[in-house]
Amino acid sequence: MDYSNLRRQAASMKRGLFDQGYLDEQFRQVEDLQDEASPNFVEEVVVLFFKDSAKLMSNLEQALEKYPRDFNRWDAYMQQLKGSCSSIGASRMKIECLSFRDNCGQGNVEGCMGSLQKLKREHALLRQKLESYFQLLRQAGPAGAATRPVM
Amino acid sequence: MASSCMGIGGEGSAPAAPHVLAVDDSSVDRAVITGILRSSKFRVTAVDSAKRALELLGSVCGLTEPQIISRFRNFRFLCCIACAITYSCIGLQGANVSMIITDYWMPDMTGYELLKKVKESSKLREIPVVIMSSENVPTRINRCLEEGAEDFLLKPVRRSDVSRLCSRVLP
Numbered sequence: 001m002d003y004s005n006l007r008r009q010a011a012s013m014k015r016g017l018f019d020q021g022y023l024d025e026q027f028r029q030v031e032d033l034q035d036e037a038s039p040n041f042v043e044e045v046v047v048l049f050f051k052d053s054a055k056l057m058s059n060l061e062q063a064l065e066k067y068p069r070d071f072n073r074w075d076a077y078m079q080q081l082k083g084s085c086s087s088i089g090a091s092r093m094k095i096e097c098l099s100f101r102d103n104c105g106q107g108n109v110e111g112c113m114g115s116l117q118k119l120k121r122e123h124a125l126l127r128q129k130l131e132s133y134f135q136l137l138r139q140a141g142p143a144g145a146a147t148r149p150v151m
Numbered sequence: 152m153a154s155s156c157m158g159i160g161g162e163g164s165a166p167a168a169p170h171v172l173a174v175d176d177s178s179v180d181r182a183v184i185t186g187i188l189r190s191s192k193f194r195v196t197a198v199d200s201a202k203r204a205l206e207l208l209g210s211v212c213g214l215t216e217p218q219i220i221s222r223f224r225n226f227r228f229l230c231c232i233a234c235a236i237t238y239s240c241i242g243l244q245g246a247n248v249s250m251i252i253t254d255y256w257m258p259d260m261t262g263y264e265l266l267k268k269v270k271e272s273s274k275l276r277e278i279p280v281v282i283m284s285s286e287n288v289p290t291r292i293n294r295c296l297e298e299g300a301e302d303f304l305l306k307p308v309r310r311s312d313v314s315r316l317c318s319r320v321l322p
Binding site: 026 | 177178179180182183186187189190256285306307308309310
């Protein structure tokens with residue numbers, strides 16, 4: 001098994017995520033917190049993020065139906081979601097959150113619906129890409145070897 | 152959570168790392184701030200509400216002293232006395248917290264309200280309180296600083312923000 005090749009692939013995958021704007025600098029900040037005492041910190045936070053954001057989006061979808069045109073309420077949900085995206089560096093998702101909040105501000109229901117759909121798509125995309133990335137990291141070698149970002 | 156504030160060791164043992172209380176209703180943000188504080192070698196207790204923070208701080212039943220006094224005739228006050236006696240007996244007072252770092256915007260009680268309660272309490276007022284917020288609102292920041300906040304951090308919080316702060320605030 002060529003571990004160094006796998007590590008290179010993982011690094012390249014991650015570089016791609018940054019280059020394509022899926023992730024921003026805050027993700028590196030989170031990676032920096034991973035060490036021997038918390039060897040799986042990044043993945044744990046990412047898993048927590050996807051669980052949390054899925055729930056928030058689901059609550060928001062229900063609110064869109066149950067409280068029509070309640071832009072303040074919708075915005076409050078989105079503020080929470082935007083906060084989480086920001087904390088882990090989920091950049092493209094954050095952009096859709098901002099777009100949703102703009103639409104709320106303009107009282108644009110269709111715009112809100114559209115933003116939410118885009119957000120869900122970005123959520124699914126990022127989840128899939130990060131899952132592949134972590135899987136590759138696991139194959140690439142023991143946690144100690146994969147701790148320091150290769151970039 | 153309770154075990155981390157048991158005042159382990161007490162007088163005469165080796166100095167423990169400073170104990171920081173982190174307050175944030177977002178589970179993701181709690182995980183990140185905990186990670187940041189732990190990587191800077193602090194002991195961390197993270198709670199999801201100001202109410203829980205006050206309970207941990209030993210501010211009996213979530214009330215500050217002025218409130219306890221004003222509810223003198225309330226039955227809860229009797230329970231509070233019982234709690235206070237228990238807490239003092241097992242040394243949980245203040246839970247040995249060296250710093251509080253709290254999100255501003257939380258449902259039920261905001262970080263600002265928590266700050267006020269801490270500063271109103273003669274037992275807790277010396278504990279530095281740092282506020283975090285994702286929104287850069289100058290009036291909000293000023294209000295917090297005027298109320299006695301040690302600092303105001305913009306989210307997303309980075310390790311460098313916290314280490315700069317801690318070296319200033321903690322021994």
